[in-house]
Amino acid sequence: MASQVPALRPLDGLADRATALLAPHLLETRERAGELSLVVAREGVREVLERLRDAPDLAFAQLVDISGVDWPERPERFEVNYHLLSLRHNLRLRVKVSTDETTPVPSVVPLFPNAGWYEREVFDMFGVLFEGHPDLRRILTDYGFEGHPFRKDFPLTGHVEIRYSETEQRIVQEPVQLRQDFRSFDFLSPWEGMLPGDEKAGT
Secondary structure, three states, rough: OOOOOOOOOOOOOHHHHHHHHOOOOOOEEEEEEEEEEEOOOHHHHHHHHHHHHOOOOOOEEEEEEEEEEOOOOOOOOOOEEEEEOOOOOOEEEEEEEEEEEOOEEEEOOOOOOOOHHHHHHHHHHHOOEEEEOOOOOOOOOOOOOOOOOOOOOOOOOOOOEEEEEEEOOOOEEEOOOOOOHHHOOOOOOOOOOOEEEEEEOOO
């Protein structure tokens, strides 16, 4: 009976191909749960996405989403993730860049027009700046909203309370009046400390 050769996974060889295609912008490749992520230099993200889109053997022609992640303990606390899809080759890919609160990330709107709304959402929720964006303004919160609600140091109560005033017969906005211990929290999971030896145990 002939031995069966395992089928080639779609991701086999993709990391090597990306390494050859994206140098010197590629910093690291990560594979987990059958998904490949490429960590690239912030300044080169536009060129990286263009090469991934235009290479015929890759053809990542669809930008599915742009998302943000906040890591407050890192010097560059924000991670911007670009989720790409190649319909031609049935492949998905994630590209990651890091930045801080003041250093902008190059906008990729010239490559993918739908990035306009995605970048506005990351700006609104995290405060990440995108250099070259044609209309970088809030998209989900109000114009006078204070802060960026997906940052991990943003208070759970927010800064402003909106309510209807019976006496004034209108909606009013007032600063939230709460004791400070209801507003501050650490970045650990609330479930930690449930068992002996956990970081929060005994505190």
